[in-house]
Amino acid sequence: MLTRGRHEERLTADEAIDALYRTRSSHAFRLAYLMSGDRTLAEEIVQEAFVRTWQSWERIRDADAYPYLRATIINLARSALRRKALEIRHAVRRREDVVNENLADRVDTVRAVASLPPRQRACVALRFYEDLSESQTAEILGITVGGVKAQTAKALRRLATILGGGDDDDE
């Protein structure tokens, strides 16, 4: 909780960002990395997400700023991936080469997730790395719970294909 003292006095934006960075920066970076599959892009996303959280601190009602930071990371990552849509589509077609060189020395699951389309990637990240419910995931992504279920199921099938060597399902 980003409050101070017995009277639950709210922290200033700088204090809140300082506390958030100390406690959640590694986790936030990993989430950004899982979404982007690129260290450089992940760092860029995390920096911008922290800055936007700092700028919006006065408007954040929740004492814990991490949900805001997390949603910002997801949205920034999806925007970045949309900008690179051609590259992403190319990468999806060439599944084995999909993963950025940064992931070349990483183990399979993260690498496989990075080959998913952005929305499926976000569903996997939020459901299985952030442990959010389907409704929480739907809220962040701006889609229905049914949409989350469908995207997650497709993602799991595709991951099984990649990691298990089976046939690929269509998206």
Add this chain to the structure above:
Amino acid sequence: MTMSEQHIRRSLRTELETIHPDDGLRDRLDARLRSRRAARPTNLILALATAAVLVAVAALAVSIKPRAIEQTPTADPYASVPSPSDVNIVRPSPSVPHRIAALSGVWEGLWDGQLPSRLTVERISGSSAQVIYAYGVGGQIQRPGWRRIPAQVSPNGTISWDNSPQGAMASSICLPGATRCHIHWTFSISPNLATVQGRRAVTTDVSNYINQVTMRRAGSASSAPVASHRWILGLLAILAAAILVVGGVFIGRRGSRNVGGSVT
């Protein structure tokens, strides 16, 4: 083939545990925050500059434009109406009924929308008054003139007098060919005391007719609407400037509060 959710969950945690941000990330984040902070005072300066421009517009609207209008000869239809140098308006006695006392002062209007005229009520009591009636150039009258006249006052707030004009006034008011001409003048104040309704009933041996005029207090007839618009414009500009200043100060306070601490 469907992957176990638990397996994905476990694998992601295990694999991502080995990934850490660079040590320099914090420094780069701080640098970015500093640059965002630096941009905030710019918002305040921009708001103040815009407010200053609006205040200048308000000042122009309130002061400079009216003078320009007043200096335009065509803007004052009563410029041709003469006025004696010894005009002396005496404040009515407190015993004079309010409705009659309200007639005191200077009234202006156009007879039949053409001839500019001015009625100056110098002294007035419950039963009598001394007025100056002056007229300018308009209609058939080419030579302006004025007269100081003793008049009667009726309890309902009407000033009246009679005369049989001669000379220029007779030739312009009374019909050509008339050998006898009599005019009955009345000036009645309106219920809201804002205007005076003038009426002159002309009786000649040729025909009879009536002219009318609505008079307003001098200086209020043509310039009032302009002044009204002027002040509305000025007030709007000042209001907009105030909003900008308050908004700018608010943004500035937020910025300075955030700048007060340190992320590092």
